[in-house]
Amino acid sequence: MTPALELRSLCKSFGKSFGKPAVDGLDLTVQPGEVYALLGPNGAGKTTTLRMIAGLLPADAGEIRVFGVDARRHPVEAKRLVAWLPDEPQLYDKLDPLEYLEFVAGLWSVAPALARARADELLESLGLSEQRRQRCEGFSKGMRQKVALAGALIHEPCLLMLDEPLTGLDAGSARQVKDILAARVQAGAAIVLTTHILEVAERIATRIGILSRGRLAAEGTFAALRGERAGATLEDVFLDLTRAA
Amino acid sequence: MLVAFARLVALDLTLSWRSLAGPLQDKPSHVRWALGVGLALALHLVAWPVGLYLGARESGFDTVVVRAGVMFVLPWAVASPMSALTRVLAQRGDLDLLLASPVSPRATFTARLLALGLEGVSPAAMLLAPLANVCALQGRPHWLALYPALLAAGLIGASFGAGLALALAFALGPRRARVVSQLMAAAIGGSAALAAQAAAFLPEGVRDRVFSFLQAAPNALALLTLPERAALGEPAALAQWAFAALVAFALAGLMLSGAFARAALLAAGAPAAAGSDRTTRFTADLGAALRRKERRLLWRDPWLLSQMGLQALYTLPIAFILWRNGGVTAQPGVAFAPTLVVIAGQLSASLAWIALCGEEAPDFVATAPATRRQVERAKIAAVALPVALLMAAPLAALAWASLYAATVAGLCAAGAGASGALLMLWRQAPARRGLVLRRHSQSKLVALVEHWLSLCWAGATGMAALGHVAAIAPLGLAALTLWLARPARVSA
Numbered sequence: 001m002t003p004a005l006e007l008r009s010l011c012k013s014f015g016k017s018f019g020k021p022a023v024d025g026l027d028l029t030v031q032p033g034e035v036y037a038l039l040g041p042n043g044a045g046k047t048t049t050l051r052m053i054a055g056l057l058p059a060d061a062g063e064i065r066v067f068g069v070d071a072r073r074h075p076v077e078a079k080r081l082v083a084w085l086p087d088e089p090q091l092y093d094k095l096d097p098l099e100y101l102e103f104v105a106g107l108w109s110v111a112p113a114l115a116r117a118r119a120d121e122l123l124e125s126l127g128l129s130e131q132r133r134q135r136c137e138g139f140s141k142g143m144r145q146k147v148a149l150a151g152a153l154i155h156e157p158c159l160l161m162l163d164e165p166l167t168g169l170d171a172g173s174a175r176q177v178k179d180i181l182a183a184r185v186q187a188g189a190a191i192v193l194t195t196h197i198l199e200v201a202e203r204i205a206t207r208i209g210i211l212s213r214g215r216l217a218a219e220g221t222f223a224a225l226r227g228e229r230a231g232a233t234l235e236d237v238f239l240d241l242t243r244a245a
Numbered sequence: 246m247l248v249a250f251a252r253l254v255a256l257d258l259t260l261s262w263r264s265l266a267g268p269l270q271d272k273p274s275h276v277r278w279a280l281g282v283g284l285a286l287a288l289h290l291v292a293w294p295v296g297l298y299l300g301a302r303e304s305g306f307d308t309v310v311v312r313a314g315v316m317f318v319l320p321w322a323v324a325s326p327m328s329a330l331t332r333v334l335a336q337r338g339d340l341d342l343l344l345a346s347p348v349s350p351r352a353t354f355t356a357r358l359l360a361l362g363l364e365g366v367s368p369a370a371m372l373l374a375p376l377a378n379v380c381a382l383q384g385r386p387h388w389l390a391l392y393p394a395l396l397a398a399g400l401i402g403a404s405f406g407a408g409l410a411l412a413l414a415f416a417l418g419p420r421r422a423r424v425v426s427q428l429m430a431a432a433i434g435g436s437a438a439l440a441a442q443a444a445a446f447l448p449e450g451v452r453d454r455v456f457s458f459l460q461a462a463p464n465a466l467a468l469l470t471l472p473e474r475a476a477l478g479e480p481a482a483l484a485q486w487a488f489a490a491l492v493a494f495a496l497a498g499l500m501l502s503g504a505f506a507r508a509a510l511l512a513a514g515a516p517a518a519a520g521s522d523r524t525t526r527f528t529a530d531l532g533a534a535l536r537r538k539e540r541r542l543l544w545r546d547p548w549l550l551s552q553m554g555l556q557a558l559y560t561l562p563i564a565f566i567l568w569r570n571g572g573v574t575a576q577p578g579v580a581f582a583p584t585l586v587v588i589a590g591q592l593s594a595s596l597a598w599i600a601l602c603g604e605e606a607p608d609f610v611a612t613a614p615a616t617r618r619q620v621e622r623a624k625i626a627a628v629a630l631p632v633a634l635l636m637a638a639p640l641a642a643l644a645w646a647s648l649y650a651a652t653v654a655g656l657c658a659a660g661a662g663a664s665g666a667l668l669m670l671w672r673q674a675p676a677r678r679g680l681v682l683r684r685h686s687q688s689k690l691v692a693l694v695e696h697w698l699s700l701c702w703a704g705a706t707g708m709a710a711l712g713h714v715a716a717i718a719p720l721g722l723a724a725l726t727l728w729l730a731r732p733a734r735v736s737a
Contacts, residue, residue: 106534
């Protein structure tokens with residue numbers, strides 16, 4: 001089976017003056033149907049990695065393959081398969097959610113009738129039907145996050161990259177989002193997410209990778225990472241690994 | 246309350262100063278000081294010969310200069326606080342923090358009113374203060390009356406502006422009031438230019454009758470000329486003007502602070518603006534999606550449109566002057582053609598800047614499966630239609646006066662528009678959309694090139710409209726400039 005995402009010896013530095021590279025020879029594989037949580041302390045290189053996969057940052061060296069497509073050589077083809085949701089959703093204040101989804105569907109060339117149906121479905125399932133015709137300028141952070149997530153899902157991406165996807169959401173909305181993501185994974189998509197809320201990773205990730213100083217310090221299921229330490233939480237494991245690295 | 250008031254005024258003025266000195270913020274403080282002192286000295290040096298010139302003219306000339314200044318400063322002193330206060334209510338900023346604090350709403354409002362008043366007249370003060378100083382040094386100390394007169398104008402303008410902004414907020418609701426007040430502020434701010442043109446275009450008989458009426462009503466005339474006489478240093482007028490300012494400020498503080506707090510609550514609870522009720526048209530065409538998005542965002546930002554419209558409006562007097570003075574030829578067609586071309590170039594550059602540099606979700610658009618060139622091409626195409634639509638009516642009017650001049654103007658406007666858009670495409674510097682009017686401060690070199698290109702296209706239009714083959718020279722210069730301004734050649 002072709003992996004959903006393959007990173008080989010991925011490197012990125014932000015100039016010599018910053019010392020060590022932000023991402024330092026990162027190797028990582030995510031399979032279709034997996035939820036992969038990329039954890040790490042601030043400055044570990046999580047967002048930089050996601051931005052390189054999304055085509056927002058050029059990698060200095062290494063390979064990025066999305067469902068077998070070389071994202072460095074064929075960025076447009078790779079982008080067709082990918083959706084990226086940043087921690088601060090980028091919306092247009094003067095557009096309403098339906099217009100935003102219309103715009104995003106156009107960018108990904110989704111057939112109009114299909115896009116319309118998906119937009120209605122997403123707005124409904126995210127509880128945004130009533131606000132579909134209200135401009136985003138008055139929306140709360142949680143509502144903005146949901147509109148951005150609807151935008152990320154409208155073209156049915158095969159690989160979803162989510163930077164802190166549940167930040168700002170109330171319990172009900174977080175459940176809605178988790179259900180939608182689970183449905184995408186069941187349909188064969190892969191999700192790579194970063195989060196500082198370790199409970200989220202513990203609960204929804206099938207595998208967890210812990211980044212430290214641009215390198216993968218550990219990787220595996222939560223049970224594998226916990227190993228012999230019965231009763232240890234992911235927080236304990238995380239702190240042990242990142243302190244040791 | 247006084248301590249809180251003083252602290253808030255100091256905070257507001259500090260923030261205003263930082264916004265004004267924005268481009269210098271990253272410089273060390275001694276460099277900022279040196280630049281500030283250098284700029285002040287340069288302005289005084291420039292003002293010195295102007296002061297000497299004014300001193301050499303007969304005594305009534307000062308009055309003409311001050312009258313012209315008052316005509317421009319007073320509307321601006323009202324428009325600027327009006328627009329700013331509506332923005333404060335809509336954008337909130339620190340408003341929630343202040344209203345949730347134990348500081349009284351009156352202290353908050355009066356402090357902001359004072360800061361807005363000072364901000365409203367500060368651009369005029371920066372230009373006029375050096376002139377007042379040098380005139381005083383040259384033996385005409387009455388020019389120093391400009392300082393208190395300007396301060397009073399700021400207070401009166403802020404009081405009226407705040408009253409208008411709050412009245413609109415209650416009458417129309419906070420969101421609609423924002424749009425209307427921004428448009429009104431733009432119209433008030435530009436009223437001096439419009440009024441000057443209206444006066445110039447009145448038939449001579451009507452103009453004389455208006456002036457005779459004013460001279461026959463000394464009380465009305467005295468009231469109208471009060472700010473002007475105050476600025477000229479007439480002690481009684483200055484005292485009356487200052488008194489009027491204090492009364493206006495005190496009344497505004499007493500009567501409007503409650504309304505301000507209520508308007509703030511109203512704005513906080515206002516529902517988000519509804520989008521269009523028209524059926525959404527999904528499309529699988531990336532270019533169409535981008536073009537539609539750009540046009541929607543432009544159309545829904547009347548403040549941006551009004552500001553750009555005003556920019557164009559300020560260019561019109563040149564055409565009127567050309568025509569009235571029989572410049573180029575006495576034909577309106579030939580006189581207006583270059584102006585239209587300049588307006589097309591400026592509008593196109595401004596809109597292209599908004600679409601390219603003012604993109605609100607640049608990272609998101611960059612993740613779309615499209616090349617950068619495809620995205621930029623769609624954005625430039627989105628800009629072309631509004632410019633063409635805005636130019637259609639004046640070009641049609643021009644065609645009525647002279648079909649040939651209209652054809653030349655149309656072709657050159659297309660060229661000037663394309664030049665402006667290309668320059669913005671090649672020299673992109675991301676910024677907030679609202680900063681479109683300050684885009685020239687991003688790079689002086691790009692601003693210079695943009696103005697130079699406008700000049701070349703205007704020159705070519707004027708010459709071509711007169712049938713001169715020499716029009717090819719400015720066209721060639723424009724082409725050469727664009728070639729030199731290609732990426733990797735300009736180092737802005």
